[in-house]
Amino acid sequence: MIGERIWLEKDREYVWHPFTQMKDYENKDHVLIERGEGIFLYDYNGKEYYDTISSWWVNVHGHNNVRIKKAIIKQMEKIEHVNFSGFTHTPAIELAERIINLMPKDLTRVFYSDNGSTAVEVALKMSFQYWKNKGFDKKKNFIYFENSYHGDTIGAVSVGGVQGYHGLYKPLLFDSFISEAPNCKKCKYNKEANSCQLECLNGIEKILEENSETISGVIIEPLIQAAGGMHFYSPRVLKKLREVTKQYNVHLIIDEVAMGFGRTGKMWAFEHAGITPDLVSISKGISAGYLPLAATIVTDDIYNAFYDDYNKNKTFFHGHSYTANPLACAAGIESLKIFEEDKLLEKVKETSEYLEESMKVFENNEHIENIRCLGLIAAMDVVKNKKTSEKYDSKIRIGKKIYEKGFEHGLVLRPVGDTIYYFLPLSVKKEDIKEIIKRTQDVLLGVL
Numbered sequence: 001m002i003g004e005r006i007w008l009e010k011d012r013e014y015v016w017h018p019f020t021q022m023k024d025y026e027n028k029d030h031v032l033i034e035r036g037e038g039i040f041l042y043d044y045n046g047k048e049y050y051d052t053i054s055s056w057w058v059n060v061h062g063h064n065n066v067r068i069k070k071a072i073i074k075q076m077e078k079i080e081h082v083n084f085s086g087f088t089h090t091p092a093i094e095l096a097e098r099i100i101n102l103m104p105k106d107l108t109r110v111f112y113s114d115n116g117s118t119a120v121e122v123a124l125k126m127s128f129q130y131w132k133n134k135g136f137d138k139k140k141n142f143i144y145f146e147n148s149y150h151g152d153t154i155g156a157v158s159v160g161g162v163q164g165y166h167g168l169y170k171p172l173l174f175d176s177f178i179s180e181a182p183n184c185k186k187c188k189y190n191k192e193a194n195s196c197q198l199e200c201l202n203g204i205e206k207i208l209e210e211n212s213e214t215i216s217g218v219i220i221e222p223l224i225q226a227a228g229g230m231h232f233y234s235p236r237v238l239k240k241l242r243e244v245t246k247q248y249n250v251h252l253i254i255d256e257v258a259m260g261f262g263r264t265g266k267m268w269a270f271e272h273a274g275i276t277p278d279l280v281s282i283s284k285g286i287s288a289g290y291l292p293l294a295a296t297i298v299t300d301d302i303y304n305a306f307y308d309d310y311n312k313n314k315t316f317f318h319g320h321s322y323t324a325n326p327l328a329c330a331a332g333i334e335s336l337k338i339f340e341e342d343k344l345l346e347k348v349k350e351t352s353e354y355l356e357e358s359m360k361v362f363e364n365n366e367h368i369e370n371i372r373c374l375g376l377i378a379a380m381d382v383v384k385n386k387k388t389s390e391k392y393d394s395k396i397r398i399g400k401k402i403y404e405k406g407f408e409h410g411l412v413l414r415p416v417g418d419t420i421y422y423f424l425p426l427s428v429k430k431e432d433i434k435e436i437i438k439r440t441q442d443v444l445l446g447v448l
Helices: 004-014 066-076 090-101 116-133 154-158 163-172 199-214 235-247 269-273 300-305 326-341 344-364 398-408 430-447
Strands: 033-037 040-043 048-050 107-113 141-145 177-179 215-220 251-255 279-282 294-299 368-374 377-382 419-423
Touching: 048 430, 066 326, 090 107, 090 294, 090 326, 107 116, 107 300, 116 154, 116 215, 116 251, 116 279, 116 294, 116 300, 141 199, 154 163, 177 199, 199 215, 199 235, 215 235, 235 251, 235 269, 294 300, 326 344, 344 368, 344 377, 344 430, 377 398, 398 419, 398 430
Parallel strands: 141 177, 141 215, 215 251, 251 279
Antiparallel strands: 033 040, 040 048, 107 294, 279 294, 368 377, 377 419
16 A cells, blocks of 8 residues: 555646645645545545535535435446437436526526536536627627636636736736626725615726627626635625626626525525526536536526527537536436435524524634625634734744644645635534634734
8 A cells, every 4th residue: 555655746746736826835745635534524534524605615514425426326337427418318308407496586597517617617608609699799898806716717817806816827817807896894995784875886886887889798706706805795785786687688698607605695695685696607516516517507598698599699508528427417416405304504504503603703813804794605804903903024924934834733724815615515503613713813813
């Protein structure tokens, strides 16, 4: 059996990790994970870690779920993959039906892809071509928000507002309009909920008023900007966006890649606002974190704009080799069965209330501010001085120090900058939350 040290040396010799300055690991190792069980990850030496970020927000029912494993194996005995152009298969059909049954009635069609970035790319291309097919040739631009993150392919980056991730690639991107982002927990207008007039949306209304003839769609992450800093905002923002996008005849594209599948306490985050978008991108939790899969959900109006004789050149020429992979679809079907049979969203309501109440313990920490929760997502900002909101010098990399200290306490606390967050699997129990928060307190005590 190859030992841990040899594997880690091979990792350093051959592997380039994502979102990682590899020089940081010149004299230290990545954590070598051997297996997972429930909310825990286990390294090569058997040490357990609470997976508080659901392995980059994909894991829904915990690791090594027996039902999902059996569903994948059962499908594997039939066929592992087949091209999805000219062929179809029952797992893709059944999963599409189940997804549509969970959507508002006007969202009726599923287009599969294989990750969050491609689900967004599909939405952008569909929106653009929809207007072309309808004779609106000028509509080719999109509006996105500051601090937004929709993926790392070029189209998704073109509507991304996180300078650190996206700024370098600006020469490669198509032009889009950027608008002020809502951030209700740190409102720049110092408005409370009862006095808010959605001043943060004045900018996008102005853009639409002046440029609607050239704008194809508005894209937004619903209720939480995740990778941009875990910024929370009110459902009222989505309601207003739905109103103005209809008023100015542009599409509303909702990126549910991170927030979908129960994370916020409802199946889809946009449900909190009671709206129906024109296009919805989903991924991550779609297969409960087992295999790559994504989908873009659209209305009949959009679908029908592409439905014509072949020589009319309205076909949507887009696809991926692993589109609608049967194994991934089988995992997705079983995941949705678990949602239904275990009444999972009802359980999430109870555990999310417990999480929100438990997070109050951090209010006493002089280096923690802006504690916020929604569903099983919680976040807090680490600051040098709570009274003045003075931040730590970025050279200190305080978030990274907390992340590394977390390993000592059996926690995965991967930060977004200096924001520490939980993105818990829906299978988490109250006793897990209690222990996670206790250990987080110990981590903070050891670093701050």
